[in-house]
Amino acid sequence: MSTTTDSLKGVRQITTSGVLSALAVVLAVTVRFPLLPAAPFLLYEPSDLPLLLGSFRLSPWWVAGMSGVVALAMALVGSGGAIGAVSRFVGSAALALTAAVVYRRLAGRARSKLISVLTGVLVYTLAEVALTVILGPLFFGDMRMALAMILPVVVPFNLLKGGINGAAALLIDTGVSALAREKGAQ
Numbered sequence: 001m002s003t004t005t006d007s008l009k010g011v012r013q014i015t016t017s018g019v020l021s022a023l024a025v026v027l028a029v030t031v032r033f034p035l036l037p038a039a040p041f042l043l044y045e046p047s048d049l050p051l052l053l054g055s056f057r058l059s060p061w062w063v064a065g066m067s068g069v070v071a072l073a074m075a076l077v078g079s080g081g082a083i084g085a086v087s088r089f090v091g092s093a094a095l096a097l098t099a100a101v102v103y104r105r106l107a108g109r110a111r112s113k114l115i116s117v118l119t120g121v122l123v124y125t126l127a128e129v130a131l132t133v134i135l136g137p138l139f140f141g142d143m144r145m146a147l148a149m150i151l152p153v154v155v156p157f158n159l160l161k162g163g164i165n166g167a168a169a170l171l172i173d174t175g176v177s178a179l180a181r182e183k184g185a186q
Helices: 002-030 048-057 060-077 081-106 112-140 143-185
Strands: none
Touching (some): 002 060, 048 060, 048 081, 048 112, 048 143, 060 081
């Protein structure tokens, strides 16, 4: 009996992570637009939304794997090359992995999903600041320009992008959870 349960759990995890990863790639390729006039080269895309949904349903290991799969897929079909893949993986993993870890620690407590998403957005923003310091000179041409972009562009863009994806994930998860409860009650 336990082997069957473990097998079903494994199939469910593989299926869930595969569907959410594929959805993340589709959203990244199809929904892209600038959020800040000061940085039209920074495009919002909701690929982290499915990863956040996964952080409520899957272990942190699965969420980290999903972040890697999406970064690799986007490097192959999208733009940004190696720098973009590294940046995408680090940012997405910082957001979704943090949310998954915090959610696991707070599961069952009031507002655990909200706290996990807010923590994820803060860690995501800090990770993007660190990436700007490390990889920014390659992208902007020099360290001075990279540092000048942190407060007026990098921080607001990533707080906004993470906040939008986080709010959407919370709304969708609330709807899916309510639907599941309703179906279970019938």
